[in-house]
Each structure stands twice: as C-alpha cells, then as structure tokens.
Amino acid sequence: MKQITSARNEQLKHAAKLLAHGKTRREHGQTVIEGVHLLQVYLQAGGEPLQVYVPENKRHLSEVAALLAQLPENRITLASAGVLSKISGLAEAEEVLALIEIPASGALPQQGDCVVLDRVQDPGNVGTIMRSAAAAGVKQLVLGKDCADVWSPKVLRAGMGAHFLLNVFDRADLAQWCAGYAGNVWATALSETNERNLYGMDLTLPAAWVFGNEGSGVNAELLARVTGCVKIPMAGQTESLNVAMAATVCLFEQMRQRL
Incomplete structure (x- = not known):
C-alpha cells in the first residue's frame, strides 16, 4: 500500500x-x-x-x-x-x-415525494432533516442556493450517511422549480388565509414539503407558490419548533398515513 x-x-x-x-x-x-x-x-x-x-x-x-x-x-x-x-x-x-x-444531480425532480429546504443554514439542521427524510421514505432532497453546503464535513457528519440514500439536488432556484412541480407543495409556515392542521390533512398522495430558514421561515416569493401552509398543533405556550424537528414531525405523519 x-x-x-x-x-x-x-x-x-x-x-x-x-x-x-x-x-x-x-x-x-x-x-x-x-x-x-x-x-x-x-x-x-x-x-x-x-x-x-x-x-x-x-x-x-x-x-x-x-x-x-x-x-x-x-x-x-x-x-x-x-x-x-x-x-x-x-x-x-x-x-x-x-x-x-460528489454524485451528479441531474434534472430537478418534477414529481414524487420531495423535501425542499429554503435558506436552512445550520449544518446540523440540514443533516438531521436528511436523516429524517431517508427514514421516512422520502428519496429526493432539493436545496435552495442559500442553504448550508450539503457536501460540507459538518452536514455529512450530521447526515450520518443519509447523503448516500437520497437523490440530492442543491443550489436550486426554488420558486422556479415550484412552478413546474406536478403535485401538492406544503410549507410549514403560518398563514392567516390558509392554515391547515397537519393531523387533519390527507397526506397519502406524493407531495413536496418546504422547510424554511431558522429565523425568517419560507421566503415570500416561494410561499406564494405553495399549495398550502401547514400548522403543527402544539400544547401550551410553545410558538414554534426547530426546523429539523418540524420536518421530522411532518414526514413521519406522512409515513404513518401511508403505512
């Protein structure tokens, strides 16, 4: 050697x-x-x-x-x-x-289950979401241009091997992609005009889930293109969840409904 x-x-x-x-x-x-x-x-x-x-x-x-x-x-x-x-x-x-x-990305997916990250900048959050997606049976991950570098050492360590179980598409124009996606696009963002309870939704059809920046959430341009905004019910005075935890809750509720 x-x-x-x-x-x-x-x-x-x-x-x-x-x-x-x-x-x-x-x-x-x-x-x-x-x-x-x-x-x-x-x-x-x-x-x-x-x-x-x-x-x-x-x-x-x-x-x-x-x-x-x-x-x-x-x-x-x-x-x-x-x-x-x-x-x-x-x-x-x-x-x-x-x-x-680094595996070649190819063309962005236009259908099927996806996880979409909009300006999620903490490497640990990106890696944890990747692990949850792989565990929940979602095979496609689309990341916007301002996310943490998905192939960085910190994200790789946090992903614990999920990178090699997913099809990863990074540095995408998410608003443009969303306009061509054939399926429901759900965002974990509150909206006064369209607020859906996660546990009252039918999640049996293929869908894309959009999870936004840790502080500001999903950007307005992308939010205007989604099918609807999803609320995760929480007890007490808790206002929000860490983005990785919110993603995990949504993806596993989707998997639960399909089992």
Missing part, C-alpha cells in the same frame, strides 16, 4: 482544501467523508471512493480491515500517526478519511 508521512503531502493538502472550502468542493466535484461509519454507508450504497486514507495504527482493527477488504489496494493509502488529525475537524484525532466524487 502507498504511505504518507507528512500532512504537507500534495494529496492531503488537496483533501484539506476540500474539507475547508465549499468553492474547492464545487470546482473539483469532490468532497471528503470522515469516519468508518460514513464510509460503510457509502460502500453499501455502491459508492467507489477515489482514495481512502487510513491511520496506520488502525489498519488492523476489525471494522477498518473489513472495509479495506472491499477496496482495491491502489485506492488505499496509509498515513503515519498524527498526520490525518492535522487536516480533519474531528475531535477523534485519528480517523479514516475517504476522497469521493
């Missing part, structure tokens, strides 16, 4: 730039996944990493060895102790890293 002994190695310098900068990820169409779990999910989904960097002191651990057995030897590079910790943002200093191609 190839071996790297310094973080100044050109391959690792490239990986470090991918971890740090969205512009670099977009220019190269690549990102880096961190940790054994993400690599496991990626391989199970049929992914083929460009290169896997393995801390030399972990190569013989059972779960690491099992992963390496699935890869051609020329895709594996061993790294000396401490090298990978210098480019990774993980608290765990020595972890497996994998360089991968």
Whole structure:
C-alpha cells in the first residue's frame, strides 16, 4: 500500500482544501467523508471512493480491515500517526478519511415525494432533516442556493450517511422549480388565509414539503407558490419548533398515513 508521512503531502493538502472550502468542493466535484461509519454507508450504497486514507495504527482493527477488504489496494493509502488529525475537524484525532466524487444531480425532480429546504443554514439542521427524510421514505432532497453546503464535513457528519440514500439536488432556484412541480407543495409556515392542521390533512398522495430558514421561515416569493401552509398543533405556550424537528414531525405523519 502507498504511505504518507507528512500532512504537507500534495494529496492531503488537496483533501484539506476540500474539507475547508465549499468553492474547492464545487470546482473539483469532490468532497471528503470522515469516519468508518460514513464510509460503510457509502460502500453499501455502491459508492467507489477515489482514495481512502487510513491511520496506520488502525489498519488492523476489525471494522477498518473489513472495509479495506472491499477496496482495491491502489485506492488505499496509509498515513503515519498524527498526520490525518492535522487536516480533519474531528475531535477523534485519528480517523479514516475517504476522497469521493460528489454524485451528479441531474434534472430537478418534477414529481414524487420531495423535501425542499429554503435558506436552512445550520449544518446540523440540514443533516438531521436528511436523516429524517431517508427514514421516512422520502428519496429526493432539493436545496435552495442559500442553504448550508450539503457536501460540507459538518452536514455529512450530521447526515450520518443519509447523503448516500437520497437523490440530492442543491443550489436550486426554488420558486422556479415550484412552478413546474406536478403535485401538492406544503410549507410549514403560518398563514392567516390558509392554515391547515397537519393531523387533519390527507397526506397519502406524493407531495413536496418546504422547510424554511431558522429565523425568517419560507421566503415570500416561494410561499406564494405553495399549495398550502401547514400548522403543527402544539400544547401550551410553545410558538414554534426547530426546523429539523418540524420536518421530522411532518414526514413521519406522512409515513404513518401511508403505512
């Protein structure tokens, strides 16, 4: 196997730039996944990493060895102790890293179940919504231009592998997309003229769910194009839910009705 002994190695310098900068990820169409779990999910989904960097002191651990057995030897590079910790943002200093191609998006979906994110900027919220969508059986995720970078390390970690279970379409013009979508489009936003109780709705037909910015909600232009606004009933004096929690409630109510 190839071996790297310094973080100044050109391959690792490239990986470090991918971890740090969205512009670099977009220019190269690549990102880096961190940790054994993400690599496991990626391989199970049929992914083929460009290169896997393995801390030399972990190569013989059972779960690491099992992963390496699935890869051609020329895709594996061993790294000396401490090298990978210098480019990774993980608290765990020595972890497996994998360089991968970002899957091509293709044309935006015009039908079928979708989750749509409008200016959701917290990486943890984006990743959590992705996990909920995958768990609720929704396979398509559409993100507007001002969302957190879906292929950033923080979103990848929060998604826990959901990226590789979904069809991801990012940096979309959501108002334009919404005009061509063939189905109901529901937004979790309150409206004086169109307020629907989530638990009184028929959610058995394919639909797109729009979840908006953590502070300001769904933008007005997009809101004007949706089929209706959905209210999640809450007890007491609570006014709102975290966007990731609201998305989870809506998607699982949809799944419950369809079971």
